[in-house]
Amino acid sequence: MDFNGKTVLITGAGKGIGRATARTLASRGAKIVGFSRSLESLEGLTEETGAKCITADFSDAAEVRRAMKEAGTADYLVNCAGTNVLETVLDLSDRGLDAVLHINLRAAIICAQEFAKARVAAGGGGVILNITSIAGHRGFDEHVAYAASKAGLEGATRVLAKELGPHGIRAVCLAPTITMTELAAVAWSDPVKSEPMMVRHPSGRFAEPEDVAKAVAMLLSDDACMVNGSVLAVDGGFLAV
Template sequence: MKDTGGATFDFRQRRALVTGAGKGIGREIAAFLAGCGAQVVAVSRSADDLAALERDHGCMPVVADLADVQGARDAVRAAGPVDLLVNNAGISVLQPFLDVTPDAFDRTVAVNVRAALIVSQEVARGLIARGAPGAIVNVSSQASTVGLPEHAAYCASKGALDQLTRVMAIELGPHGIRVNAVNPTVTMTPMGRMAWGDPTRSAPMLARIPLGRFAEPLDVAHTVAYLLSDSAGMIHGATLPVDGGFLAT
């Protein structure tokens, strides 16, 4: 089992479904949970990315476009009985507010919010039918709390995801299903390094982070694993920043 700062996570005999698992944060989460003994079902639009996860970490691949309602439902049904769910799939289409297109807005909401709703409904129904407890983590963002230029659709979708998390917690808690969100700051995925590698762009954001660095994907994976684990048994309905103190400034 993996050890993270003194806390050991043991997910043996648990099946975890991770959406958006092909790259970046989602891939790190899938790999980390697999290393903690979970049987991981990895969902992505990219068959090549999933093949690498299957080869390197033994994850079960499911190719799906979660922007499609039936595709999202079929992906969960293909996964089999799920104990742990990470709704990580997300997109960001950068447009100035005055230029935001309805298509870009609708697709952002479809992937970032509606897919989480549909996938969670399917997983929760299965848990309730089995009489089994479970845990769900929605991967949100600090952009749910603060506005960012050219991120109108993204910020709106992550704010909606936080509210969805709270409603899910209220309604699913009585069934023994815990629901939380993690809200990372800028995270140094390959795409994040490309977007924030220029010091002139990154310096103002870094200046607002007391720890003086951006997040790494493993920082997020550790937090997700904790919230999925029995160690977080009384944490429910929370939106947990992984931001180095950004929201404290």
């Protein structure tokens, strides 16, 4: 898993899984281009990893395309940018639905499209890795928009694998369990909610961002060259039992 001489685009690189992924891949030689909404969330990333940092509002399609063109051609794309709105089906607002779908699904597809166009122009090859969630496989309260966005991204990834495979571009998903990021803390800090989930994990714990980042490195590497269109659950066995 040596990434020397390789460039990785990472959305949502300012915090959580994205930042852990940037650190992990940089430690293995990769050149990092990190995207986030604000410079504040990217503070220290350049110092930690040598990353080039690009700010963009991923709820705005034009901003996403502008940022991807600014980044230029790369070897890998990791779509980590995500958000959530905790609303039930009966309370779901148009604003909440749009916010989640635009960032989690639309922006990821646009990034994949722009990345693929650049790769094809450069002769092909490369990997698109989309971070999804076990929420796309199981129904959790107040996660209707989030679940729809993640399940939709997995469906889109299968199409990416089929259409881009002839160009030597792989497309894969990682579906983590609850990962102890700032976003997850909002949804799962209440023991009444978290403890029933915890006992359903054979591993006996939730994931840490570094657990997911190591799995990202594995799937991006040439060791996974025949893994395409697949979803790897990084869930401590949650979906298996």
